[in-house]
Amino acid sequence: MKIDKAIPYGTQDITQQDIDAVIAVLHSKFLTQGPLVKEFEEKFAAYVGSSYAVAVTNGTAALHLSAMALGVNADSKVITTPITFSASANCIRYCGGEVVFADIDPETALLDINNVRAILEEHPKGTFSGIIPVDFAGYPVDMAAFRALADEHGLWILEDSCHAPGAYFTDKNNTKHFCGDGSLADLAIFSFHPVKHIATGEGGMITTNSEAQYKKLLKYRSHGMVYQGNSDLIENHGGWYMEMQELGYNYRLSDINAALGVSQLSRAQLGLQRRHEIAKRYDTAFAGTAIKTIPVKENVYHGLHLYIIQVENRKGLYDYLRANNIFAQVHYVPVHLMPYYQSLGSKKGDMPVAEKYYDHCLSIPMYPTLTDDEQVYVIEKILNFYN
Numbered sequence: 001m002k003i004d005k006a007i008p009y010g011t012q013d014i015t016q017q018d019i020d021a022v023i024a025v026l027h028s029k030f031l032t033q034g035p036l037v038k039e040f041e042e043k044f045a046a047y048v049g050s051s052y053a054v055a056v057t058n059g060t061a062a063l064h065l066s067a068m069a070l071g072v073n074a075d076s077k078v079i080t081t082p083i084t085f086s087a088s089a090n091c092i093r094y095c096g097g098e099v100v101f102a103d104i105d106p107e108t109a110l111l112d113i114n115n116v117r118a119i120l121e122e123h124p125k126g127t128f129s130g131i132i133p134v135d136f137a138g139y140p141v142d143m144a145a146f147r148a149l150a151d152e153h154g155l156w157i158l159e160d161s162c163h164a165p166g167a168y169f170t171d172k173n174n175t176k177h178f179c180g181d182g183s184l185a186d187l188a189i190f191s192f193h194p195v196k197h198i199a200t201g202e203g204g205m206i207t208t209n210s211e212a213q214y215k216k217l218l219k220y221r222s223h224g225m226v227y228q229g230n231s232d233l234i235e236n237h238g239g240w241y242m243e244m245q246e247l248g249y250n251y252r253l254s255d256i257n258a259a260l261g262v263s264q265l266s267r268a269q270l271g272l273q274r275r276h277e278i279a280k281r282y283d284t285a286f287a288g289t290a291i292k293t294i295p296v297k298e299n300v301y302h303g304l305h306l307y308i309i310q311v312e313n314r315k316g317l318y319d320y321l322r323a324n325n326i327f328a329q330v331h332y333v334p335v336h337l338m339p340y341y342q343s344l345g346s347k348k349g350d351m352p353v354a355e356k357y358y359d360h361c362l363s364i365p366m367y368p369t370l371t372d373d374e375q376v377y378v379i380e381k382i383l384n385f386y387n
Protein backbone atom coordinates (compact mmCIF):
# COMPACT_ATOMS: atom_id res chain seq x y z
CA MET A 1 0.00 0.00 0.00
CA LYS A 2 1.19 3.56 -0.72
CA ILE A 3 0.60 6.44 1.67
CA ASP A 4 1.36 9.88 0.29
CA LYS A 5 0.69 12.06 3.32
CA ALA A 6 2.62 12.07 6.56
CA ILE A 7 0.99 10.20 9.44
CA PRO A 8 1.70 11.95 12.75
CA TYR A 9 1.46 10.33 16.21
CA GLY A 10 -1.43 12.62 17.06
CA THR A 11 -3.35 15.50 15.53
CA GLN A 12 -6.51 17.58 15.86
CA ASP A 13 -9.82 16.95 14.11
CA ILE A 14 -11.44 20.20 12.94
CA THR A 15 -14.91 20.02 11.39
CA GLN A 16 -17.12 22.59 9.65
CA GLN A 17 -19.13 22.79 12.90
CA ASP A 18 -15.93 23.88 14.71
CA ILE A 19 -15.16 26.50 12.07
CA ASP A 20 -18.70 27.89 12.16
CA ALA A 21 -18.57 28.11 15.97
CA VAL A 22 -15.37 30.17 15.85
CA ILE A 23 -16.69 32.47 13.11
CA ALA A 24 -19.83 33.12 15.12
CA VAL A 25 -17.67 34.49 17.96
CA LEU A 26 -15.96 36.89 15.56
CA HIS A 27 -19.41 38.35 14.82
CA SER A 28 -20.25 38.64 18.52
CA LYS A 29 -19.48 41.25 21.17
CA PHE A 30 -16.86 39.21 23.04
CA LEU A 31 -13.43 38.33 21.74
CA THR A 32 -11.73 37.86 25.08
CA GLN A 33 -13.25 35.99 28.05
CA GLY A 34 -17.03 36.04 27.67
CA PRO A 35 -20.10 33.78 27.69
CA LEU A 36 -18.44 30.96 25.74
CA VAL A 37 -15.71 30.58 28.33
CA LYS A 38 -18.45 30.13 30.96
CA GLU A 39 -20.27 27.63 28.75
CA PHE A 40 -17.06 25.70 28.08
CA GLU A 41 -16.30 25.58 31.81
CA GLU A 42 -19.78 24.31 32.69
CA LYS A 43 -19.83 21.69 29.96
CA PHE A 44 -16.31 20.53 30.72
CA ALA A 45 -17.09 20.21 34.45
CA ALA A 46 -20.14 18.11 33.52
CA TYR A 47 -18.01 15.97 31.17
CA VAL A 48 -15.47 15.02 33.85
CA GLY A 49 -17.91 15.18 36.76
CA SER A 50 -16.35 17.99 38.83
CA SER A 51 -18.23 20.77 40.64
CA TYR A 52 -16.09 23.58 39.19
CA ALA A 53 -13.90 24.26 36.18
CA VAL A 54 -11.70 27.26 35.42
CA ALA A 55 -10.55 27.81 31.83
CA VAL A 56 -7.07 29.26 31.29
CA THR A 57 -4.66 29.99 28.43
CA ASN A 58 -3.00 26.57 28.38
CA GLY A 59 -2.17 23.51 30.45
CA THR A 60 1.02 25.08 31.76
CA ALA A 61 -0.88 28.11 33.07
CA ALA A 62 -3.34 25.66 34.66
CA LEU A 63 -0.43 24.00 36.47
CA HIS A 64 1.03 27.34 37.55
CA LEU A 65 -2.24 28.65 39.00
CA SER A 66 -2.87 25.30 40.68
CA ALA A 67 0.54 25.34 42.35
CA MET A 68 -0.22 28.89 43.55
CA ALA A 69 -3.63 27.92 44.86
CA LEU A 70 -2.10 24.96 46.72
CA GLY A 71 0.32 27.37 48.40
CA VAL A 72 3.57 26.19 46.84
CA ASN A 73 6.45 28.44 47.92
CA ALA A 74 10.21 28.32 48.50
CA ASP A 75 9.74 25.91 51.42
CA SER A 76 7.70 23.38 49.43
CA LYS A 77 8.96 20.00 48.26
CA VAL A 78 6.69 18.28 45.78
CA ILE A 79 6.91 14.77 44.35
CA THR A 80 6.23 14.01 40.69
CA THR A 81 7.10 11.57 37.92
CA PRO A 82 9.96 11.97 35.45
CA ILE A 83 7.86 10.44 32.64
CA THR A 84 5.73 13.45 31.82
CA PHE A 85 5.88 16.74 29.98
CA SER A 86 8.29 19.09 31.80
CA ALA A 87 5.50 21.51 32.74
CA SER A 88 4.17 19.04 35.36
CA ALA A 89 7.38 19.69 37.32
CA ASN A 90 8.07 23.26 36.20
CA CYS A 91 4.96 24.62 37.93
CA ILE A 92 6.65 23.90 41.28
CA ARG A 93 9.71 25.85 40.20
CA TYR A 94 7.54 28.81 39.07
CA CYS A 95 6.53 29.14 42.73
CA GLY A 96 10.08 28.62 44.02
CA GLY A 97 9.51 25.09 45.34
CA GLU A 98 11.69 22.01 44.98
CA VAL A 99 10.82 19.15 42.63
CA VAL A 100 11.51 15.65 43.96
CA PHE A 101 11.23 12.92 41.35
CA ALA A 102 10.04 9.42 42.20
CA ASP A 103 10.45 6.51 39.82
CA ILE A 104 7.72 4.92 37.68
CA ASP A 105 5.97 1.58 37.87
CA PRO A 106 7.47 -0.62 35.10
CA GLU A 107 4.04 -2.15 34.33
CA THR A 108 2.07 1.07 33.74
CA ALA A 109 4.78 3.74 33.34
CA LEU A 110 2.83 5.80 35.92
CA LEU A 111 4.30 7.31 39.08
CA ASP A 112 5.10 4.33 41.34
CA ILE A 113 3.17 4.71 44.59
CA ASN A 114 5.56 2.37 46.40
CA ASN A 115 8.48 4.54 45.44
CA VAL A 116 6.58 7.64 46.57
CA ARG A 117 5.78 5.94 49.90
CA ALA A 118 9.42 4.97 50.37
CA ILE A 119 10.54 8.58 49.79
CA LEU A 120 7.92 9.90 52.24
CA GLU A 121 8.95 7.39 54.88
CA GLU A 122 12.65 8.21 54.53
CA HIS A 123 11.96 11.79 55.63
CA PRO A 124 10.43 13.35 58.74
CA LYS A 125 6.68 14.10 58.46
CA GLY A 126 6.12 17.60 57.11
CA THR A 127 9.05 17.45 54.66
CA PHE A 128 6.78 17.29 51.61
CA SER A 129 3.71 19.32 50.74
CA GLY A 130 2.16 17.57 47.75
CA ILE A 131 2.20 15.04 44.95
CA ILE A 132 1.61 15.59 41.22
CA PRO A 133 0.65 12.26 39.65
CA VAL A 134 0.11 12.22 35.88
CA ASP A 135 -2.49 10.14 34.03
CA PHE A 136 0.28 9.38 31.59
CA ALA A 137 -0.77 8.37 28.05
CA GLY A 138 -4.37 8.43 29.32
CA TYR A 139 -3.96 5.68 31.91
CA PRO A 140 -5.84 6.85 35.04
CA VAL A 141 -3.69 6.91 38.17
CA ASP A 142 -5.10 4.85 41.07
CA MET A 143 -6.12 8.03 42.83
CA ALA A 144 -7.85 6.18 45.68
CA ALA A 145 -4.49 4.71 46.70
CA PHE A 146 -2.71 8.05 46.27
CA ARG A 147 -5.40 9.82 48.31
CA ALA A 148 -4.96 7.39 51.20
CA LEU A 149 -1.18 7.87 51.11
CA ALA A 150 -1.49 11.66 50.82
CA ASP A 151 -3.89 11.80 53.78
CA GLU A 152 -1.53 9.72 55.88
CA HIS A 153 1.19 12.33 55.26
CA GLY A 154 -0.92 15.50 55.11
CA LEU A 155 -0.26 16.17 51.43
CA TRP A 156 -2.32 17.70 48.67
CA ILE A 157 -2.69 16.09 45.23
CA LEU A 158 -2.61 17.92 41.91
CA GLU A 159 -3.58 15.51 39.14
CA ASP A 160 -2.13 16.22 35.71
CA SER A 161 -4.95 14.84 33.56
CA CYS A 162 -3.84 16.38 30.26
CA HIS A 163 -3.87 12.94 28.63
CA ALA A 164 -7.06 11.64 30.15
CA PRO A 165 -10.32 13.59 29.75
CA GLY A 166 -13.09 10.99 29.81
CA ALA A 167 -10.92 8.24 31.34
CA TYR A 168 -11.82 6.65 34.67
CA PHE A 169 -11.15 3.78 37.05
CA THR A 170 -13.63 1.86 39.17
CA ASP A 171 -12.76 1.49 42.86
CA LYS A 172 -13.34 -1.41 45.27
CA ASN A 173 -16.89 -0.19 46.00
CA ASN A 174 -17.70 -0.13 42.31
CA THR A 175 -17.64 3.68 42.19
CA LYS A 176 -16.35 5.26 38.98
CA HIS A 177 -13.74 8.00 39.38
CA PHE A 178 -13.23 10.07 36.25
CA CYS A 179 -9.86 11.77 35.89
CA GLY A 180 -10.27 15.29 37.23
CA ASP A 181 -13.70 14.68 38.79
CA GLY A 182 -12.59 16.28 42.06
CA SER A 183 -13.53 13.23 44.13
CA LEU A 184 -9.99 12.33 45.22
CA ALA A 185 -7.38 14.81 43.94
CA ASP A 186 -7.57 18.39 45.26
CA LEU A 187 -7.12 19.93 41.82
CA ALA A 188 -6.74 18.51 38.33
CA ILE A 189 -5.57 20.14 35.12
CA PHE A 190 -6.13 19.59 31.40
CA SER A 191 -4.61 20.94 28.19
CA PHE A 192 -6.32 21.71 24.89
CA HIS A 193 -3.18 21.76 22.80
CA PRO A 194 -4.03 20.31 19.36
CA VAL A 195 -2.37 16.94 20.02
CA LYS A 196 -4.63 16.38 23.06
CA HIS A 197 -8.22 15.08 22.91
CA ILE A 198 -9.90 18.46 22.68
CA ALA A 199 -8.22 21.24 20.71
CA THR A 200 -8.75 24.96 21.31
CA GLY A 201 -5.49 26.20 19.74
CA GLU A 202 -3.96 26.99 23.10
CA GLY A 203 -6.10 26.27 26.12
CA GLY A 204 -6.27 24.64 29.52
CA MET A 205 -8.65 23.86 32.38
CA ILE A 206 -8.47 23.36 36.12
CA THR A 207 -11.16 21.26 37.83
CA THR A 208 -11.97 20.93 41.52
CA ASN A 209 -14.79 20.28 43.96
CA SER A 210 -13.54 22.96 46.38
CA GLU A 211 -15.41 26.26 46.24
CA ALA A 212 -12.58 28.01 48.10
CA GLN A 213 -10.01 26.84 45.53
CA TYR A 214 -12.36 27.77 42.69
CA LYS A 215 -12.61 31.35 43.95
CA LYS A 216 -8.83 31.64 44.37
CA LEU A 217 -8.26 30.33 40.85
CA LEU A 218 -10.69 32.86 39.33
CA LYS A 219 -8.81 35.61 41.09
CA TYR A 220 -5.31 34.41 40.13
CA ARG A 221 -6.41 33.95 36.53
CA SER A 222 -7.13 37.64 36.18
CA HIS A 223 -4.38 39.71 37.89
CA GLY A 224 -5.48 38.77 41.43
CA MET A 225 -8.45 41.10 40.88
CA VAL A 226 -11.91 40.97 42.38
CA TYR A 227 -14.58 42.69 40.29
CA GLN A 228 -18.00 44.30 40.78
CA GLY A 229 -20.70 41.87 41.80
CA ASN A 230 -18.28 39.77 43.87
CA SER A 231 -19.09 39.79 47.59
CA ASP A 232 -15.37 39.29 48.37
CA LEU A 233 -14.60 42.96 47.59
CA ILE A 234 -12.99 44.50 50.69
CA GLU A 235 -14.07 48.04 49.75
CA ASN A 236 -16.44 49.29 47.09
CA HIS A 237 -16.08 52.82 45.75
CA GLY A 238 -18.69 52.54 42.98
CA GLY A 239 -19.44 50.91 39.65
CA TRP A 240 -15.89 51.39 38.32
CA TYR A 241 -14.19 49.85 41.32
CA MET A 242 -12.11 46.69 41.11
CA GLU A 243 -9.65 45.47 43.63
CA MET A 244 -6.30 43.74 43.20
CA GLN A 245 -6.11 41.65 46.35
CA GLU A 246 -3.15 39.47 45.46
CA LEU A 247 -0.52 39.15 42.77
CA GLY A 248 -2.10 37.30 39.85
CA TYR A 249 -1.62 36.91 36.13
CA ASN A 250 -3.54 37.28 32.89
CA TYR A 251 -4.17 33.64 32.06
CA ARG A 252 -7.66 34.16 30.64
CA LEU A 253 -8.84 32.06 27.70
CA SER A 254 -10.58 33.91 24.85
CA ASP A 255 -14.12 33.23 23.67
CA ILE A 256 -12.65 32.38 20.27
CA ASN A 257 -10.76 29.47 21.79
CA ALA A 258 -13.65 28.52 24.06
CA ALA A 259 -16.09 28.31 21.11
CA LEU A 260 -13.78 25.77 19.52
CA GLY A 261 -13.61 23.96 22.86
CA VAL A 262 -17.39 23.72 23.24
CA SER A 263 -17.74 22.40 19.71
CA GLN A 264 -14.90 19.90 20.12
CA LEU A 265 -16.21 18.76 23.50
CA SER A 266 -19.50 17.74 21.89
CA ARG A 267 -17.55 15.08 19.92
CA ALA A 268 -15.08 14.09 22.66
CA GLN A 269 -16.92 10.90 23.56
CA LEU A 270 -16.96 9.73 19.94
CA GLY A 271 -13.27 10.48 19.63
CA LEU A 272 -12.54 8.41 22.71
CA GLN A 273 -14.54 5.49 21.32
CA ARG A 274 -12.60 5.68 18.07
CA ARG A 275 -9.32 5.70 20.01
CA HIS A 276 -10.43 2.47 21.68
CA GLU A 277 -11.14 0.85 18.31
CA ILE A 278 -7.68 1.82 17.12
CA ALA A 279 -6.04 0.50 20.31
CA LYS A 280 -7.85 -2.81 19.97
CA ARG A 281 -6.52 -3.31 16.47
CA TYR A 282 -2.95 -2.51 17.59
CA ASP A 283 -3.32 -4.85 20.59
CA THR A 284 -4.37 -7.69 18.30
CA ALA A 285 -1.66 -7.00 15.73
CA PHE A 286 1.17 -6.94 18.29
CA ALA A 287 -0.03 -9.81 20.52
CA GLY A 288 2.57 -12.60 20.53
CA THR A 289 5.24 -10.48 18.77
CA ALA A 290 8.39 -8.85 20.14
CA ILE A 291 6.49 -5.56 20.34
CA LYS A 292 5.46 -4.95 23.94
CA THR A 293 2.37 -2.95 24.79
CA ILE A 294 1.22 -1.64 28.17
CA PRO A 295 -1.42 -3.94 29.69
CA VAL A 296 -4.50 -2.15 31.04
CA LYS A 297 -6.09 -3.27 34.31
CA GLU A 298 -9.71 -4.51 34.20
CA ASN A 299 -11.07 -1.66 36.33
CA VAL A 300 -9.62 1.02 34.05
CA TYR A 301 -11.15 2.89 31.11
CA HIS A 302 -8.08 4.27 29.35
CA GLY A 303 -7.95 7.79 27.88
CA LEU A 304 -5.64 6.66 25.03
CA HIS A 305 -4.05 10.01 24.35
CA LEU A 306 -1.02 7.93 23.32
CA TYR A 307 -0.53 4.38 22.16
CA ILE A 308 2.92 3.34 23.35
CA ILE A 309 4.94 0.33 22.30
CA GLN A 310 8.18 -0.79 23.92
CA VAL A 311 10.76 -2.23 21.54
CA GLU A 312 14.39 -3.13 21.00
CA ASN A 313 16.30 -0.88 18.57
CA ARG A 314 13.81 1.94 19.13
CA LYS A 315 15.95 4.46 17.20
CA GLY A 316 16.14 2.09 14.23
CA LEU A 317 12.38 1.71 14.20
CA TYR A 318 11.81 5.44 14.66
CA ASP A 319 14.07 6.27 11.69
CA TYR A 320 12.56 3.52 9.54
CA LEU A 321 9.01 4.76 10.22
CA ARG A 322 10.03 8.31 9.46
CA ALA A 323 11.53 7.25 6.14
CA ASN A 324 8.10 5.73 5.46
CA ASN A 325 6.24 8.93 6.32
CA ILE A 326 5.13 7.81 9.78
CA PHE A 327 6.03 10.36 12.44
CA ALA A 328 6.15 8.43 15.70
CA GLN A 329 7.33 10.23 18.83
CA VAL A 330 8.98 9.48 22.15
CA HIS A 331 7.10 10.31 25.36
CA TYR A 332 9.08 11.43 27.19
CA VAL A 333 12.71 12.31 27.62
CA PRO A 334 12.76 11.86 31.43
CA VAL A 335 12.32 15.27 33.02
CA HIS A 336 15.05 14.70 35.64
CA LEU A 337 17.57 14.33 32.77
CA MET A 338 16.69 17.67 31.21
CA PRO A 339 19.78 19.93 31.51
CA TYR A 340 17.78 22.35 33.67
CA TYR A 341 16.93 19.67 36.26
CA GLN A 342 20.45 18.26 36.07
CA SER A 343 21.68 21.75 36.94
CA LEU A 344 19.55 21.46 40.08
CA GLY A 345 21.17 18.17 41.06
CA SER A 346 19.37 15.32 39.25
CA LYS A 347 21.52 12.90 37.28
CA LYS A 348 21.49 9.81 35.13
CA GLY A 349 20.95 6.71 37.22
CA ASP A 350 18.57 8.44 39.69
CA MET A 351 15.44 6.90 38.13
CA PRO A 352 16.49 3.52 36.72
CA VAL A 353 12.98 2.33 35.77
CA ALA A 354 12.10 5.56 33.98
CA GLU A 355 15.43 5.64 32.20
CA LYS A 356 15.04 2.06 30.98
CA TYR A 357 11.49 2.81 29.86
CA TYR A 358 12.77 5.84 27.94
CA ASP A 359 15.24 3.68 26.00
CA HIS A 360 12.46 1.51 24.57
CA CYS A 361 9.23 3.53 24.31
CA LEU A 362 7.67 4.83 21.12
CA SER A 363 4.25 6.47 20.63
CA ILE A 364 2.71 5.34 17.36
CA PRO A 365 -0.17 7.06 15.54
CA MET A 366 -3.28 7.39 17.73
CA TYR A 367 -5.99 9.93 16.88
CA PRO A 368 -9.65 9.64 15.90
CA THR A 369 -9.19 10.56 12.23
CA LEU A 370 -6.51 7.91 11.63
CA THR A 371 -8.15 5.78 8.94
CA ASP A 372 -8.26 1.98 8.97
CA ASP A 373 -6.05 1.91 5.86
CA GLU A 374 -3.50 4.18 7.46
CA GLN A 375 -3.47 2.03 10.59
CA VAL A 376 -2.98 -1.15 8.57
CA TYR A 377 -0.04 0.57 6.85
CA VAL A 378 1.48 1.58 10.20
CA ILE A 379 1.14 -1.95 11.59
CA GLU A 380 2.62 -3.46 8.43
CA LYS A 381 5.67 -1.19 8.59
CA ILE A 382 6.31 -1.90 12.27
CA LEU A 383 6.02 -5.66 11.80
CA ASN A 384 8.16 -5.48 8.63
CA PHE A 385 10.96 -3.77 10.52
CA TYR A 386 11.29 -6.69 12.91
CA ASN A 387 10.98 -9.43 10.27
Ligand SMILES: *Cc1c(COP(=O)(O)O)cnc(C)c1O
Binding pocket: 058, 059, 060, 061, 084, 085, 087, 088, 134, 160, 162, 163, 190, 191, 192, 193, 203, 204
Ligand atom coordinates in the same frame (compact mmCIF):
# COMPACT_ATOMS: atom_id res chain seq x y z
C1 LIG B 1 0.41 19.04 27.17
C2 LIG B 1 0.78 18.80 28.55
C3 LIG B 1 0.99 19.82 29.48
C4 LIG B 1 1.04 21.28 29.11
O1 LIG B 1 -0.04 21.72 28.40
P1 LIG B 1 0.08 23.01 27.44
O2 LIG B 1 -1.34 23.31 27.12
O3 LIG B 1 0.88 22.61 26.26
O4 LIG B 1 0.73 24.09 28.22
C5 LIG B 1 1.23 19.48 30.79
N1 LIG B 1 1.29 18.20 31.18
C6 LIG B 1 1.12 17.18 30.31
C7 LIG B 1 1.18 15.78 30.82
C8 LIG B 1 0.88 17.45 28.97
O5 LIG B 1 0.74 16.44 28.12
